Amino acid sequence: MNQTKLLFIDSKVESYHHLIPEVDPQTKIVILEPNGNGIDQISKSLCECLNVETIHIISHGAKGALSLGNSILKNDNIHLYAESIQKWGKCLSASGEILIYGCQVASGQEGREFVRQLHKITGANIAASETLTGNVSRGGNWNLEVIFGQLKSALAFTPEVRASYPGVLANIVVDTTDDVVDDSDGVTSLREAIIEANSTPEDDTIQLTAGATYNLTISGSDEDAAATGDLDILAGGGEITVISQGEEKAVIDAGGESGINDRVFHVVAGGFLFTDGFLLLENVEVTGGRVSGNGGGIKNSGTLTINNSIISNNSPNEVTGVIGYGSGIYNSNTLTINNSTITGNLSTSGGGIHNVGIANINNSNISGNSASLSGGGIFSFSFSSLGSTTNISNSTISGNSAYFGGGIDNDLFSTVNISNTTISGNSVDIDGGGINNTGTVIITNSTISDNSAFSSSGNFSTANAYGGGIFNRYGSLSISNSNISSNSASLRGGGIANLLDATVNISDSTISDNSATDGSGGGILNYDGTASISNSTISGNSAFNGGGISNLAGIANISDSNISSNLANFNGGIVSTGTSSINNSTISGNSAGVGGGIFIAGTASISNSTISGNSAGLAAGIYNLNSGTASISNSTITGNSSFSGASGIKNTVGGTTIVTSSIVSGNANIDVEITQSGNILISGNNNLIGTVDSLAINSFNGDRDQVGVTNPLLGELTDNGGPTLTHLPLSNSSAIDAGSNPNALTTDQRGEPRFAGEGVDIGAVEVQPQSIQEIIGTAEADFLNGTTGQDSIFGLDGNDVINGLDDDDVLFGNRDLDTINGDAGNDTIFGGRDEDLVFGNIGEDFLRGDRGSDSVFAQEGNDTIFGGRDNDFVDGGFGNDSISGDLGSDTLIGGQGIDTLSGGNDADIFELAVGEGLDIIIDFVPGQDIILLDKTTFSAITSDSGTGFSVDAEFAIVTSDSDAETSEAVIVYNSNNGKLFYNANGTAAEFGSGGEFANLTNTPSISENDFLLRE
Structure with a gap:
């Protein structure tokens, strides 16, 4: 139904529900x-209507201005x-009207x-109002005094509703930048506007001039009335909005x-009697801002919302x-902070924000702030077990600095939720370049990059800096679908440091290119903590010890993850002195x-895993040392290389290694080594082992x-x-079907069934x-490519190009020139109709040209070839092939190998050759079929090219091989x-460089006229 009357109400209008x-x-x-462009919202709604009679607009107003969203x-x-x-007018009828209720919109010239x-x-x-619109006791009325055109419509509200409405639709317009309190000067300052807004419980909007600077010059301290010093937003004063009128921001400078x-x-907080300031x-x-105490720019004890604004260059009062x-x-x-920037602020803790x-921080930038102690960008602090909560989304926290927690410091009992956010380029003297956590931090879909934890020459400086990206001590840390990259620490935990009963859960994430210098x-x-890593990649990291992961006296559970291309002086991939799975x-x-791969000096269980391509001066795959216990099952250890010591498994100095149903073979140096007789190496059977040293040989002596x-x-x-x-x-x-399943695994490393x-x-x-993958043109x-598995490809019509790729494929060209x-x-290949070009390539193929004059090249392997109907060209290539021309006048070439030929x-x-193996022809018909000899191959022939031998003596029929x-x-x-x-050497014994090159098994009575010679 088309609406002919529309009422637009700005949600910032106080008590607007009373009007409806x-x-x-x-x-x-x-x-x-409130957070959208109200002008565009009205236009969008009107586009859905035609011939609108009346538009009512309820919003705050001021002289020559209307607030919309x-x-x-x-x-x-x-x-x-x-x-x-203009779209508003197009949606109106010819006599359409717009009624504007905002206070004083039409006031003055x-x-x-x-x-x-x-x-x-x-x-x-x-029609619009030039006076206050709203409650009579507050000086308002409901008269729209200024009219352009002829007005016929009634007001949108009944007299009873208008009489009972408690508010007025007025903005408070600040028309001087001076900081004054003087009711008689005819202008309104920002401070006066705040005092006026505080004086009533209704909501107010204070309107500033875009680009103007409002300098606060009246000194005072903590009188909480806004008359001196800071601008106090009092409890019980309603919701107060301070807004700049235009594109440029208005500046409020203390x-x-x-x-x-x-x-x-x-x-100001409201306590028990009043609602909090807003x-x-x-x-x-x-x-x-420069204050002796908390909140240099803003101190909020009530409700504070910041939209599209900047909080900058505020600091503590160093004099006090x-x-x-x-x-x-x-x-x-x-x-609540939306689309805003917090920058250049300096504090003891929480340089940008202390919460x-x-x-709630959304689509905002917290950058360039600093704290002498904790939380350069944000400090989330707790006074009690209730803690604080900080939610950050779609934001950037960068270039902040502190002693602890350059970007964020999260305190005990507090929670920080981070999503779709970048935390980068922050720095600390001690721990947690990006984040320092002793509470709960949850990170999703975010990037923690290029943060650093390095000592400086300032107070408390030390070389023992931990957690370039994140430092988690005693806390709970969860990371999912995120990227922790290019962070650095001077001592430990370039990407993440997890210490002292802390827990970290990492899933579907990448930890890359981080460094722990010393x-x-x-x-x-992971030091004396618990780390769980799943579906993640740990790559390109570097350290003095443990380039990828260091699990020192902690618990580490790693699953479905890639630990690759990490670098260290000692132990490139993983070092574990705790318990690792x-x-x-x-x-x-x-x-x-x-x-190179894994160093074990604690307890490690390795299952369904691959250790490959690692390198080291000593012990490239697994190095089990110092009474470590390694249990390896259903795993593959191959392709590792070391200068000395076993490249697969090196077990030494009291270590115990148990290997079950695993491949330890194909490594560059010896595969398994025991360096001392006191070490224990146990076979759980069903292993495939390459080379072993003299002490290890007796461990792998089971039948399986x-x-x-x-x-x-x-x-x-x-x-x-x-x-x-x-x-x-x-x-x-x-290795196939020769293993065991000691851990009752249902799937292999890839997630495929273990029983196949x-x-x-x-x-x-x-x-x-x-x-079998079916592909139909x-x-x-069409250009049709198979997969690396078994394919069934049908070309249908058109001149198709079909490639089977790997594995055993069935390919059918069908119609046209394929x-x-x-x-x-x-492979099994059918050319189909028309003249096709068929290549068997590698493998033992079945090739059929089918209809049309086809060209079939078997290439490598022992192939079976049928030319099919019509006049085909068939070349067996390499291998012992079976070739049948079938119907039509075909040309058959056996190629290298012992080939069987049937012309049909x-x-x-x-077409025969010498030196390429024996061709066996089973159905030669004299006077019909032809034997083609190329004189470049049969170089002793001097007869002219053509049918027969022009030199009669060059062909002879005998009855024995000796003749x-x-x-x-x-x-x-x-x-x-x-x-x-x-017979390349004439009457001399044997045949010289010649010999038997064909066998016509049906012993036909041939003559020289059955031969065709070719230059």
């Missing part, structure tokens, strides 16, 4: 969102919205000009060192020496002077262990499915039965057994 109940039911009511429409900017406002411009742009009849020595705003800042900059927290903002109640209440844990340090993971490409298998026949380390890289056993690997053949495979990967010319390539695998019906050409040897002829046929010889 008695509105005409035929009127559509639209509530304007987060925007103010006024004389200075109405031209910028002309296109949008400025107000009348504003209404006139609206009338001109929309073409509508317009003067810094030469100013009032107070903060800019103080939002302040909304919109499009302003708060600066120059009083410690101050939160020089940008000190919040002890409820704080002991609830803080200590442990380039990516992650590694499942379904790959440790690859790490390097160190000692211990395979020892001395130096080539385990594995594929490259690559993506074989699942979250990690793996080695897939080749089809002829002795006659038995469990040895190692981390279970070879699966291949499913179109009626057009090019078909089987690639690797034992019709006249066929058998063939001594014949003067070059080409000799034994009519008793069908053998054809190339």
Whole structure:
């Protein structure tokens, strides 16, 4: 139904719900969102209507200005919205009207000009108020005194509703930048506007001039009345909004060192008798606060909302020496920050924000702040076990500095939730370049990068800096779908340091390119804590010890993760002196002077995992030392290289290693080594082992262990499915079906079923039965590629190009001129109709040209080839092939190997060669079929090219092989057994460089006319 009356109500109008109940039911009511552009919201709603009779607009107003959502429409900017406002007029009927209820909108010359411009742009009849609109006791009325055009419509509200409405629709317009309190001077200062707004319980909007600077010059201290010093927002004074009128921000400046020595705003708590003070800042900059105590820019004990604003360059009063927290903002109640910047503030703790209440930070930038102690950007603090809560989303926290927690410091009992946020370039003297946590921090979809924890020359400086990205001590840390990268610490935990009963859970994340310069844990340090890592990548990190992960006296659980390309002086991938569990993971490409992959001096369980491509001067794969216990099952250790010591497993100095159903083979140096007789190496059976030293040989002597298998026949380390890289056993690997399942695993490292053949495979990967991928072309010319598995590809119509790629494929060209390539695998190829080009490539293929004059090249492998109908060209290539021309006059070439040729019906050409193996022709028909000899191959032939031999003596028929040897002829046929010889040395014994090159098994009676010679 088309609405002909619309009522737009700005949600910032106090008690607006009081106006709605008695509105005409035929009127559509639209509530304007406070954080959206109200002008655009009105335009969007009107676009859904036609022939509108009346538009009512309820919002705060001022002389020549109208507040709509987060925007103010006024004389200075109405031209910028002309296109949008014109849409209002287009939706109105010919006599359409706009009623504007905002206070004093039409007041004075400025107000009348504003209404006139609206009338001109929309073409509508317009009525607006030049006085206060609203409650009579507050000086208001409901008269719309200024009219452009002819007004017919009644007001939107009944007399009873108008009489009972408690508020007025007025903005308080600040029309001087002076800081004065003087009721007789005819102007309103910011301080006077605050005092007026505090005086009533109704909501108020204070309107500032864009780009103007409001310097606070009246000194005072803590009288909490806004008359002197800071601007106090009192309890019980309603919601107070301070907003800049235009694009430029209005600046409110407390003067810094030469100013009032107070903060800019103080939002006062209400206690038991009054509601808390409420302040909304919109499009302003708060600066120059300098206070003896907390909250240099703003101290909030009530409700504070900051939109599209800047809080900058506020600081403590160093003269008094009083410690101050939160020089940008000190919040002890409820704080919301949207699309704003907190920058350049300096404090003891919480340089940008000190939160002991609830803080919500959205789409904002916290940068360049500093604290001499904790939380350069944000300090989330708790006075009790109730704690504080800080929620940060879609924001940037960068370039902040502190002693602890350069970006964020989160205290005991407090919680910080971080989502879609970047924390970068922050720094500390001690711990937690990006984040320092002793409470609870939850990070999702965020980036923690380029933060640093390095000592300086200032107070408390030390070389023992931990946690370049994040320092978690006693706390709870959760990280998901996030990136922790390029952070650095001077001692431990370049990316993350997790200490002293702390817990960290990392999932679906990347920890990369972090560094711990002089200590442990380039990516992650877990010291006496608990770390759980799943579906994540730890790569490219570096440290003195433990380039990827250092688990020192802690508990580390690693699953479905890649630990790769980390670097250290000692122990490149993982060092564990605590308890580690590694499942379904790959440790690859790490390097160190000692211990390339995993160093164990505690207890480690490794299952369904791959350790590959690691390198070290000593012990590249697993190094088990100092009474460590390593239990390795259903895992693959291969491709590791070390200068000395075992490249697979080195067990020494009291270590105990148990290996079950695992591959330890194909490493560059010895695969398994025990360096002292007191060490314990136990086989759990069903292992595939390469080379072992003299002490280890007796450990792998069970019937189900395979020892001395130096080539385990594995594929490259690559993506074989699942979250990690793996080695897939080749089809002829002795690991297949020869393993066991000691841990009752249901899946392999990739997540594929563990029971896929006659038995469990040895190692981390279970070879699966291949499913066939069906690919069907179109009626057009298609380019069809198979997969690395078994494919069934049908080309349909068009000149198709079909590639089977790996594995055993079935390829069918169908109609038109197709090019078909089987690639690797034992393929079955049908050319289909028309003239096709078919390549078998690698493998033992079945090739059929089918209809049309096809060209079929079997290439490598022992292939079976049918030319099919029509005149085909068939080349067997390499291998022992079976070739049938079938129907049509075909040309058959056996190629290298022992080939069997059948021409089939019709006249066929058998192109033979010498030195490429024996061709066996089973159905040669004299007078119909032709034997083609190339004189470049049969170089002793001097007869002219063409049919037969122009030199009669060059062809002879004999009845024994010995007669063939001594014949003067070059080409000799034994009519008793069908053998054809190339007699390259004439009457001399044997055949010189020649010999038997074909056998016509049906012993036909051939003559020289059955030969065709070619240059």
